[in-house]
Amino acid sequence: MKVCVGPLLKQALGDHIDLHVEESPVDPRGENAGLLDADITSFDADIKATHTDPGAYLEGGVRARVEQQCVRCLRPVRSPVDARLAEQYYATERVETGAPMPQPPRDAKTIGSDFLIDLTPLIREEVILATPQAPLCRADCKGLCPVCGEDLNERPHQHESPPDTRWSALETLKDMKD
Ligand SMILES: [Zn+2]
Ligand SMILES: [Zn+2]
Incomplete structure (x- = not known):
């Protein structure tokens, strides 16, 4: 989902705009389809974009629904994930004149000559970081046999274990410890 910050960059430094973006469910053929790669099936974000000296500073929060699989039983797990967003975007040219801006730092996020900022990768990155790595359908999930x-x-259930002397020796040890 792209937002145009051209009008904001014509306002005074420190001015801001409030953005609200949401999609539920995320359309696999829509502009936020990239979120589905990260198993994000819906999201709701409030973002404040402030005109700063090098460009626009975006900060806010996103609440997303992430569909994962329980690591033990593979059942689907829907986790609500809250993530904070904060990112400085550097303008590469002046909005009024088109004159080039000073070179942004290496690896900085930049704003092209269309003055559009794509929010999808920002939301994707932050939600991935905030998503649990080993989700469980419930804390005491017993998993698969x-x-x-x-x-x-x-x-x-339990299976009759085939007779194996080494194994039963271990079991005996374990029983003794318990
Ligand atoms: Zn489970
Ligand atoms: Zn079994």
């Missing part, structure tokens, strides 16, 4: 692959939450 390592023998038959069945969901142990739905059908708790």
